[in-house]
Amino acid sequence: xxxxxxxxxxxxxxxxxxxxxxxxxxxxxxxxxxxxxxxxxxxxxxxxxxxxxxxxxxxxxxxxxxxxxxxxxxxxxxxxxxxxxxxxxxxxxxxxxxxxxxxxxxxxxxxxxxxxxxxxxxxxxxxxxxxxxxxxxxxxxxxxxxxxxxxxxxxxxxxxxxxxxxxxxxxxxxxxxxxxxxxxxxxxxxxxxxxxxxxxxxxxxxxxxxxxxxxxxxxxxxxxx
Numbered sequence: 001x002x003x004x005x006x007x008x009x010x011x012x013x014x015x016x017x018x019x020x021x022x023x024x025x026x027x028x029x030x031x032x033x034x035x036x037x038x039x040x041x042x043x044x045x046x047x048x049x050x051x052x053x054x055x056x057x058x059x060x061x062x063x064x065x066x067x068x069x070x071x072x073x074x075x076x077x078x079x080x081x082x083x084x085x086x087x088x089x090x091x092x093x094x095x096x097x098x099x100x101x102x103x104x105x106x107x108x109x110x111x112x113x114x115x116x117x118x119x120x121x122x123x124x125x126x127x128x129x130x131x132x133x134x135x136x137x138x139x140x141x142x143x144x145x146x147x148x149x150x151x152x153x154x155x156x157x158x159x160x161x162x163x164x165x166x167x168x169x170x171x172x173x174x175x176x177x178x179x180x181x182x183x184x185x186x187x188x189x190x191x192x193x194x195x196x197x198x199x200x201x202x203x204x205x206x207x208x209x210x211x212x213x214x215x216x217x218x219x220x221x222x223x224x225x
Contacts, residue, residue: 103186
């Protein structure tokens with residue numbers, strides 16, 4: 001692979017070679033590159049440039065990833081080649097349920113034609129948390145705290161799956177932009193998977209047995225979804 005990067009520099013100049021290396025490092029660190037983010041235009045444009053696609057794809061293939069591109073929604077991302085969920089890294093249970101909540105909200109907006117520019121869905125952190133809490137409590141589980149919920153949203157924002165707005169201190173709320181890449185983490189059946197989770201948890205709770213307290217960790221466990 002080193003030789004191919006050197007060929008890029010020889011043919012198109014050292015600056016283009018540096019741009020390609022930077023773009024690849026960005027995907028390794030963040031998983032997704034979204035063209036609407038500040039400072040990401042060069043990364044996105046480099047990864048969709050036909051002159052460099054083969055080299056970038058070959059690099060990630062050697063690491064066990066597939067590179068996915070969506071020109072209409074304007075993003076590029078990597079997923080594990082043997083992982084249909086696209087989850088990098090694996091998610092814990094509480095993280096998985098939060099991602100499914102995001103995915104179901106995005107899908108519902110998509111179904112009614114309520115998506116915004118670049119197929120994004122706009123909502124708020126409080127609205128998402130209330131939805132999450134209703135789902136897990138309906139399954140007989142204790143909800144994670146709002147603080148932990150926000151931590152998970154921030155982790156997803158680092159992967160560019162969502163974008164978080166500034167905190168409105170009066171409302172104690174913030175806008176959340178859910179991006180179409182969430183489909184890769186949830187699949188096309190996020191709502192069905194949520195319903196399946198609720199049914200399985202309801203079946204596992206014995207009659208008269210209270211849900212176990214979760215403290216700050218909520219539903220988090222050591223298992224992987």
